[in-house]
Amino acid sequence: MGALSLVDLANLTAARAQMALSLGWHIVVACFGVGFPVLALLAEWRWLRTGDEAYRVLAHRWARALAVLFAVGAVSGTILSFEFGILWPGLIGPYGGVMGLPFALEGFAFFLEAIFLGVYLYGWDRLPPRAHLASGVPVAVAGFASAWFVVTANAWMQDPTGFRLAGGRVIDVDPWAAMLNPSTPVLTTKMLLAAYMVTGYGVAAVYAWKLLRGSRDRYHTLAFVLAFTFAAAMTPAMIIAGDWAARHVADTQPAKLAAMEAVYTTQRGAPLVIGGFPVSGQVRGGVEIPRGLSLLADHDPGSVIAGLDQVPPADWPNVPVVRTAFQLMVAIGFAQLALAAWFGLAWWRRRRLPRARVFLWGALAAGPGAVLAMEAGWVVTEVGRQPWIVYQVLRTADAVTASPGIGYGLYGLIVVYAALTAGTVFALQRVAREPLPEIPAVASPDPRSVEVAR
Amino acid sequence: MTTAEVVLAIAWLAVTAYALFGGADFGAGMWDLLAGGARGGAAQRRLIEHVIGPVWEANHVWVIFVVVVLWTGFPTTFASVFSTMYLPLTAAAVGIILRGSGFAFRKVVDELPLRRLFGATFAAHP
Numbered sequence: 137m138g139a140l141s142l143v144d145l146a147n148l149t150a151a152r153a154q155m156a157l158s159l160g161w162h163i164v165v166a167c168f169g170v171g172f173p174v175l176a177l178l179a180e181w182r183w184l185r186t187g188d189e190a191y192r193v194l195a196h197r198w199a200r201a202l203a204v205l206f207a208v209g210a211v212s213g214t215i216l217s218f219e220f221g222i223l224w225p226g227l228i229g230p231y232g233g234v235m236g237l238p239f240a241l242e243g244f245a246f247f248l249e250a251i252f253l254g255v256y257l258y259g260w261d262r263l264p265p266r267a268h269l270a271s272g273v274p275v276a277v278a279g280f281a282s283a284w285f286v287v288t289a290n291a292w293m294q295d296p297t298g299f300r301l302a303g304g305r306v307i308d309v310d311p312w313a314a315m316l317n318p319s320t321p322v323l324t325t326k327m328l329l330a331a332y333m334v335t336g337y338g339v340a341a342v343y344a345w346k347l348l349r350g351s352r353d354r355y356h357t358l359a360f361v362l363a364f365t366f367a368a369a370m371t372p373a374m375i376i377a378g379d380w381a382a383r384h385v386a387d388t389q390p391a392k393l394a395a396m397e398a399v400y401t402t403q404r405g406a407p408l409v410i411g412g413f414p415v416s417g418q419v420r421g422g423v424e425i426p427r428g429l430s431l432l433a434d435h436d437p438g439s440v441i442a443g444l445d446q447v448p449p450a451d452w453p454n455v456p457v458v459r460t461a462f463q464l465m466v467a468i469g470f471a472q473l474a475l476a477a478w479f480g481l482a483w484w485r486r487r488r489l490p491r492a493r494v495f496l497w498g499a500l501a502a503g504p505g506a507v508l509a510m511e512a513g514w515v516v517t518e519v520g521r522q523p524w525i526v527y528q529v530l531r532t533a534d535a536v537t538a539s540p541g542i543g544y545g546l547y548g549l550i551v552v553y554a555a556l557t558a559g560t561v562f563a564l565q566r567v568a569r570e571p572l573p574e575i576p577a578v579a580s581p582d583p584r585s586v587e588v589a590r
Numbered sequence: 591m592t593t594a595e596v597v598l599a600i601a602w603l604a605v606t607a608y609a610l611f612g613g614a615d616f617g618a619g620m621w622d623l624l625a626g627g628a629r630g631g632a633a634q635r636r637l638i639e640h641v642i643g644p645v646w647e648a649n650h651v652w653v654i655f656v657v658v659v660l661w662t663g664f665p666t667t668f669a670s671v672f673s674t675m676y677l678p679l680t681a682a683a684v685g686i687i688l689r690g691s692g693f694a695f696r697k698v699v700d701e702l703p704l705r706r707l708f709g710a711t712f713a714a715h716p
Contacts, residue, residue: 175661200698207694210647211687217657218683221672228672232665239658246654250647311662537673545680552687559695559708566698 149537150543151223157546158216161553163514164334166434170283171335172202173253173276179362180269190355190575194362196462197567198339203257204563208556209365210250223542226535228527230306237288237311242285249278256569280328289328293519295319296526307583322377322384323517329374330510336367337472341503342568346494348589355575360387361489364499367506368476375473378466379432385520386433389527390442392520395458399443406430406441413464414456415486453522461515468509472502548561597663601656608652615649618642619689639697646693653686 176198183191217239221228252274259268292298298314299306343360386393392400398414399406406429412422427437434441444452475498482490489495525532602693618638625631625638642649661668672679696708 158709204694204698207647208691209649214650214654214657214686214690215683217654217661218672218679221657221661221668222676222679225669225673228661229666229669232661232668236658236662236665240655240662243651243655243658247648247651250651253647254644340708418714495672537676539676541678545676548680548684552684556691557688559691563695563698 138386147538147540147542148533150546151536152532154223154542154546154549157549158212158219159475160511160514161217161557162209162212163510165205165212166283167331167334167510168202168338169209169249170279170328170331172198172205172339173256173272173279174332175335175339175363176202177269177272177276178366180272182362182443184265184269188358190358193355193573193575194359197570198565200570201564203253204560204567206249207252210246211248212556222545223537224525224535225537227530231299231526231530234296234306234309234311234314235292237317238285238288242282245278245282245285248274250485251271252278282326283328283331284475285315287324288317288320290517291319291323292317293526294323294521296466296529301529319384319388320382325377325489326374326513329370329377330506332370333367333374334506334510336363336365336370337414337499337502337506339503340364340367341500344499345505348493348496348500355572358488360499364479365483367472367502371469371472371476375469378469383433383435386441388436388464389520391444391447392453392458392516393433394442394444394447394457395453395520396462396516397441398459399429399441401445402440404430404440405438406433408432414459419458419459431519435450451523453520458516458520461512461519464511465509465516468505470513471498472509473503475499477504594663595713597659601659601663604652604656604659608649608656611645611649614650615642615646616655643697650686 164305176195179191179198180195180305182188183195252271255263255271256268256275259271263271292314295317296314297317298310298312300308340360340363343356343363346356349358382393382396385396398409398419400417405427407433408425408428409419409422410425412419414420429441430439431437432438444455475495478490478495478498482495521527523531523533525535618641622635622638625634692708699708
């Protein structure tokens with residue numbers, strides 16, 4: 137393609153900013169839409185098992201918060217389906233038929249989710265307890281499925297399969313092969329784990345704050361333990377999935393790996409540099425572990441790591457952004473792992489929360505931390521793919537709309553999303569501040585029930 | 591029937607379903623707006639909320655379904671139409687945001703001014 141005109145360049149920047157805003161906003165709410173049903177069902181299931189009224193109150197409240205987040209996620213998701221066509225006709229035109237299948241299947245999953253959510257939210261007093269619990273299961277399953285379907289489409293943009301190009305035309309389209317591309321298993325696994333961690337740590341942070349403020353009753357402790365255990369259980373799996381993802385990127389997108397680790401020159405036995413900031417072709421201020429990167433990426437200390445010198449400068453992703461986001465994600469992930477291990481050890485040895493207040497401060501930070509890590513991981517995946525919208529097939533600049541005035545849409549959406557954020561936070565606060573019903577003491581104390589931390 | 595005709599038939603059925611079910615909700619939004627004063631219309635507004643609450647989300651999945659069926663089935667047309675008609679479609683998108691979120695937010699508030707604000711955004715749809 138020839139040089140970009142100024143209108144195209146302005147459109148490219150505005151369209152990318154608009155997608156970053158809409159997706160970055162939606163992804164947080166969508167994570168809760170996927171994870172919250174699981175948490176609410178866990179609480180309800182514990183209620184049916186133990187008869188402890190506190191669990192019923194919890195499930196009920198979490199379902200109220202889920203209703204707000206689901207409604208908001210549904211609208212921000214609808215906007216995205218519009219934006220694909222409005223902003224990226226060069227992607228949807230030629231490749232809509234290749235990557236459209238998972239979106240259509242996601243539509244079915246979303247129907248299932250919406251229908252059963254209606255039953256679950258409005259069925260508390262109309263269904264027998266077990267039937268009510270069962271009505272929530274399709275919500276959790278469909279949430280899992282819709283996240284999986286949508287991420288397969290993103291995986292396809294990283295690893296495009298299921299078509300051939302002949303003289304610039306897309307032929308031999310196989311949407312199933314596109315959906316089941318080699319990057320699908322690793323990316324869907326990471327996204328679903330991230331969704332559960334964002335929900336678990338996010339919800340636990342709210343109760344960590346209540347515990348720190350002195351509300352150390354059984355209800356708040358149970359809520360914290362349930363949400364935190366859920367997130368903590370996902371954390372080691374995420375570290376393992378992260379290792380899998382990094383090795384997969386090393387194989388399929390060497391330019392992205394080189395940007396993540398700021399490897400400018402190809403080398404054998406490449407070191408791992410932790411921290412620091414990439415400035416004009418080298419990392420300043422990092423700690424170097426000899427041969428560490430070769431060991432991590434290929435499980436071989438002598439392996440060759442392709443550097444950015446193998447990639448034409450025009451095809452480099454933005455190295456400082458990708459590298460910084462990657463370091464942030466890894467740092468938060470390991471901090472969460474340490475916190476989860478601390479919690480696990482205290483629970484295993486004494487069946488109680490760690491005594492130290494700093495643990496609760498850590499748990500409070502883990503909530504926003506999980507959101508930040510998830511957004512950083514998404515930046516690594518997406519910014520690291522640039523300048524390609526479909527990796528090594530279609531450039532982002534060639535897919536953007538040529539219609540004038542895209543920038544105004546961006547300004548408008550900034551205002552709309554700011555209002556939406558304020559409304560969502562406000563509505564969630566309202567749900568949180570509803571007075572708690574009287575919770576009777578447990579009739580026959582479960583020996584495994586929580587000992588309240590003091 | 592060719593594949594294109596089958597896809598078109600599915601899209602047509604989905605649009606009809608959206609017009610029916612989503613349309614009922616749009617009507618509810620208008621009714622809500624015109625239900626009368628804050629005190630007099632309160633009972634009607636509660637009823638509207640109660641009636642459409644359980645089916646609201648499912649009714650609005652139809653529009654997403656239509657969009658993804660069109661883009662999968664007729665990608666070239668979809669891309670030209672959406673990139674050309676971006677002004678009305680952006681306006682529709684903003685309307686969808688205001689409606690869906692206004693409806694969800696209003697359910698959790700009790701104060702009159704806030705219910706008015708969210709009620710107005712719920713009724714607002716270009």
